[in-house]
Amino acid sequence: MSEHKIPPVQAAGFWQGAKDSQAIIFTYLPVSFAFGVSATQFGFTPWEALFLSCSMYAGASQFLVVALLGSGTSIWMTALTVIALDIRHLLYGPALQNLIQDKLDLKKTAFWAWGLTDEVFASGMIKLSQRRQEWSESWMLGVSLFSWMSWALGSFLGGLFADQVSHLPQFLQAALDFLLPALFLSFLLAAFEKKHTLIVAVCLIVSAIACYFINLSAAIFIGILSGILAGLFKHYILKQHDDEFGEAHES
Amino acid sequence: MNLEIILVGIIVGIANFASRFGPFYVIQKHQQNSQKRGSVWIKIALGSIGIAAISSMLVVATLPPLMETPNKSFAMLVGFLTLAGLYFKFKQIVPATLTAALAYGLVYTYLPFSF
Numbered sequence: 320m321s322e323h324k325i326p327p328v329q330a331a332g333f334w335q336g337a338k339d340s341q342a343i344i345f346t347y348l349p350v351s352f353a354f355g356v357s358a359t360q361f362g363f364t365p366w367e368a369l370f371l372s373c374s375m376y377a378g379a380s381q382f383l384v385v386a387l388l389g390s391g392t393s394i395w396m397t398a399l400t401v402i403a404l405d406i407r408h409l410l411y412g413p414a415l416q417n418l419i420q421d422k423l424d425l426k427k428t429a430f431w432a433w434g435l436t437d438e439v440f441a442s443g444m445i446k447l448s449q450r451r452q453e454w455s456e457s458w459m460l461g462v463s464l465f466s467w468m469s470w471a472l473g474s475f476l477g478g479l480f481a482d483q484v485s486h487l488p489q490f491l492q493a494a495l496d497f498l499l500p501a502l503f504l505s506f507l508l509a510a511f512e513k514k515h516t517l518i519v520a521v522c523l524i525v526s527a528i529a530c531y532f533i534n535l536s537a538a539i540f541i542g543i544l545s546g547i548l549a550g551l552f553k554h555y556i557l558k559q560h561d562d563e564f565g566e567a568h569e570s
Numbered sequence: 571m572n573l574e575i576i577l578v579g580i581i582v583g584i585a586n587f588a589s590r591f592g593p594f595y596v597i598q599k600h601q602q603n604s605q606k607r608g609s610v611w612i613k614i615a616l617g618s619i620g621i622a623a624i625s626s627m628l629v630v631a632t633l634p635p636l637m638e639t640p641n642k643s644f645a646m647l648v649g650f651l652t653l654a655g656l657y658f659k660f661k662q663i664v665p666a667t668l669t670a671a672l673a674y675g676l677v678y679t680y681l682p683f684s685f
Binding site: 341342345346363364366367370371373374375376377380384388394397398401402405406407408409410411412413414415416417418422423425428429432433434435437440441444448489490491492493494495496497498499500501502503504505506507508509510511515518519522523526527530531535538539541542543545546547549550551554555561 | 571572574575576577578579580581582583585586587589590591592593594595597598601610611613614615616617618619620621622623624625626627628629630631632633634635637645646649650653654657658663664666667668670671672674675676678679680
């Protein structure tokens with residue numbers, strides 16, 4: 320009788336992370352290019368756009384920075400506004416750590432956590448929830464570093480070639496607008512499991528209402544909070560226990 | 571380079587780094603001192619954050635342009651359907667995302683139809 324031994328799954332390394340960051344790179348390049356164009360329109364140089372992207376790496380909030388600074392808002396008010404917009408990032412570390420569960424090398428973590436944007440977080444979360452054994456800090460560093468470089472490069476190129484955008488075919492210009500929604504739907508499809516149905520439904524509805532009546536950043540935060548409440552409601556009121564929580568409940 | 575820009579970049583950069591790395595640092599230091607596992611409700615809450623954040627970001631990326639320009643609705647529907655179809659067929663994010671964006675661009679530009 321032959322015994323089949325399943326070979327241990329090898330953790331993905333830095334270059335695999337770089338390869339897996341492709342989806343983010345293809346989305347970041349045009350979006351950050353648009354940031355570079357916007358910065359130039361507000362009177363910033365390409366080098367200043369590059370500096371802002373490298374130093375704050377704040378995604379969509381950077382559009383607000385150039386608009387606020389360009390309209391004469393004080394640097395403190397600008398900084399506080401952007402910090403308030405990005406406060407949701409505080410939730411990402413605990414959420415990932417909950418899935419990682421191993422001890423981290425804090426020096427390495429500091430490098431990849433620097434690049435823990437919404438998209439990098441989503442990518443890491445999908446890896447951890449579906450192929451936890453393949454996840455490694457080196458893989459995360461690859462995803463994070465290449466995403467950051469693409470964001471910085473796109474901003475610089477946008478600043479340099481701001482006046483060339485209008486020469487692109489119109490359908491390509493339109494296509495760029497849809498990259499972010501498409502990326503997030505891809506992440507949602509990749510991360511979705513049947514057990515998430517209630518959380519996703521509640522989040523979509525609540526964040527849409529918050530987006531309509533309040534503002535974008537509040538909508539993400541309120542959406543996440545409603546998702547947490549939906550998860551707790553499902554466990555404690557509906558008594559639908561997911562495997563991992565069910566085990567923890569019994570222990 | 572303008573001093574204001576350098577200051578804003580550094581201040582926001584430090585704040586962003588603190589909000590992204592800070593929680594890992596605190597959790598790791600806490601785990602060194604205590605081997606206790608967290609309670610069930612915390613695990614449920616943390617386990618819900620990821621999928622909740624992705625769902626919320628999808629809404630925030632989709633809704634504002636749609637509210638601003640309602641005639642994007644049909645093109646967006648075509649884009650999302652293309653993406654879902656390609657993703658379920660090939661299970662690959664990059665080609666599905668790019669093809670969906672292209673489909674959206676073509677429909678929005680050449681088939682200006684809305685609900």
